[in-house]
Amino acid sequence: MAPAKFNIKTASSFFLVLYATMILLFALPCFSSDPDPLQDFCVADLNSTTTTVNGYPCKPESQGTSKDFIYSGLVEEASTDNPEGVGGRLGNVKSFPGINTLGISVSRIDLALGGIVPLHVHPRASEINYIVKGEVNFGFISTSNVLYSGVVKAGQMSVVPRGLVHYAKNVGGEKAVVLGILNSQLPGSVLIPSNIFASNPTIPNGVLAKNFRVDETVIANIKSNIKTATSFFLVLYSTMILFFALPCFSSDPDPLQDFCVADLSSTSTIVNGYSCKPASTVTSNDFFYSGLMNETSTANLFGFGATQGDVTTFPGLNTQGLSINRLDLAPGGIIPLHSHPRASEANFIVKGEVTFGFITTNNVVYSKLMKAGELNIIPRGLVHFAKNVGQEKAFILAILNSQLPGFSTIPLNLFGSSPAIPNDILAKNFQVNESVIASIKSKFGN
Structure with missing residues (x-):
């Protein structure tokens, strides 16, 4: 007798209710995952x-x-020589100790032609995927x-x-490179x-067999195939589980549903x-x-251009x-002091x-020269800066664990x-004469 065909569409509404309840039940630990930092780092x-x-x-302390806040582990391509055609280099707390308590992590994912990242879940993190190369x-x-x-x-x-x-x-005609960005230092990853x-x-x-509505022989066959899976992928995803959980401690409120696409035009309700938007219109x-595909103009006094990818644009x-x-810097350009x-x-x-x-907050500066492929971390709320010291334009991805992190430019904050x-x-x-203050203010429109 042939094994029964997979037949999940006939599942009773009982299971929809059961699993909706289980999602809420098992999501609860996420609300207390990564604690907010109580010090600079x-x-x-x-x-x-x-x-x-x-x-x-x-x-x-x-x-x-400064080396604690710079990580070069994402520079080199990861091997994709495995059945799935996927390789990963992780930037979690285990490989980048400087992100401890900061609620963010970044990994590099390389995909061969036709390569896949199998079905998986990050129980403690949302995830942004930025395509560096490919489709x-x-x-x-x-x-x-x-x-x-x-x-x-x-x-x-x-x-x-x-x-x-x-x-x-990977559905393109070349290898693909993806940055997986999650709001937790150890996000958790479950390979389904x-x-x-x-x-x-x-x-x-x-x-x-009862869950998937097939004969037990089908289950036994699947189990025998799964056990032969490459150890690479088991190691990769057990590590990524930890890596992608980082964002869960972020300052933004925890989501209470799958998604909540912002209704930017709404004026009837004010919320945090x-x-x-109504789910039916999503x-x-x-x-x-x-919005981050094109270079931003750097034709200004700072030689600095920025394209936002926050909730107001996405x-x-x-x-x-x-x-x-997306941050673009002309040669010699700077990102002004800000937090x-x-x-x-x-x-x-x-x-x-x-x-x-x-x-x-103790007035110690941590700084370092960074090159393409390197990653750094800036603890929440601390004043920071950047300067393009190379001979060509620089292109930076700034990744933050808030949908709307706020941007306080120190000079403008104080003098404008x-x-x-x-x-x-x-x-x-500033221990200067008022005439000095007036002169500075005149540069900022006051």
Whole structure:
């Protein structure tokens, strides 16, 4: 007798209710995943055996150096010589201790022609995928079993809401390179096939047969095939589970549904963030954004241009706790001193040579020259800066764990505010004459 065919469409509504309930139940731990930082930074002491905490204990601040905040592990291509045609290089807390407590992580994913990232879930993180090279088909499935998918090209990005099953496939004519950006230092990743069919101890065949509505012989056959899967992928995804969980501690509120595409035109309701478009009007296009493809003009005093990829330009990010901006710097151009009050920031150098630096609350500067393929981390709320020190234009991706992180430009904040800060107050702060303050203000329109 031939095995029964897969027949999931006839599942009773009982299971829809059951799984909707289970999603809520198992999502609860995420609400207390990554704690908010209570100090400027906490470089992970990966070798500590004396103290056990949720995450990693901190190295003594006196032992911190600029090198703790720079990571070169994403520069080289990862091998795709495996059945799935996928390779990954991870930038989580285990490989980049400087992101400990900062709620963000970035990985590099390489896909061979036709290569796939199998179905998986990040239980503690939302995810943005930025295409560095190639064409990739991304898709995710909502708890209502609706598939949202589309092809993303170089310079474009997609968002996957926290905890939803998703996948990717290289559909272009060349190898693809993707940056996977998540708002957690250890986000968690569940590879669906091995999770179900290669668990230890194993889920009984009878239970799986009843779930998937097939004969037990079909289940036994699938299990035998799954067990022969390359160890590479099991290692990759067990690590990515930790890596992608980082964003969950972000400052933005936790999502209480699959997605909440922002209704930017709504004036009837005021909420912390944006109200949602009706789910019935949401389409796949809401989860894809092309706004970072083109270079931004740097024809200004700073030699600096920025293209925003936050909720105001990419409404699908609403409630997901992530955003990504494109920064272009002319040779010698600078990003002025500024801070993001609601987000930590990771900067990935796509092109050029850039010196990045930030200042702690103890007035210590951590800075370093970075080259293409390197990644740094800026702790939440600290003043930071950048300068293009190379001979060509620089291109940077600024990745933040908030849908709307805020941008406080220090010079403009102090000398171009409205109403203006009184001159005598600024003079006393900067220990100069009021005439100096007036001169500076004149440069900022006051």
